[in-house]
Amino acid sequence: KQEVTQIPAALSVPEGENLVLNCSFTDSAIYNLQWFRQDPGKGLTSLLLIQSSQREQTSGRLNASLDKSSGRSTLYIAASQPGDSATYLCAVYQAGTALIFGKGTTLSVSS
């Protein structure tokens, strides 16, 4: 059964720092991997989607990488801002099922 793990569970950084969030999964037979952002009490907003054949995706200050063979993905956030404070969730999609989520990393960026 697919399991998704995110490390660390929480992270606090000062404004301006570059940071990396980690995600690992146990079954490499995935269709794609997505990174989501969730603000307190709100729904999930998709940040980046990486197809299984891709190695990385970029959107603004965000860059996500995927190494399917080792079961790992990273989300790199450049020049962090207080507005980046949120919980970041990683999820993998396998055909015929649903997204399987990690428990998330809660990021706090102080000004």
Added chain:
Amino acid sequence: DVKVTQSSRYLVKRTGEKVFLECVQDMDHENMFWYRQDPGLGLRLIYFSYDVKMKEKGDIPEGYSVSREKKERFSLILESASTNQTSMYLCASINRAGGETQYFGPGTRLLVL
């Protein structure tokens, strides 16, 4: 720009009541999902549907049922609400091929007293 909507943001119900949570998507997606989210447990899949009138159990279907009479609407039903069903409920949809992103609704925070 509305994509996935949920009927209520906050709901308070009493133990034993029958509760309906509605989800509507406007992207003509085949697949729709219901998750619940609890602190420390993350998102857990309750049920999903890959077509009208079709449904599949997720990881925690006990105490829940679903209905998909129209492609755009997926309903979650708590047959007899219990306090352990107090949670944040999230609906999502994705196209059949799964090559696109999965869209989520804003969530319904349910409190069962």
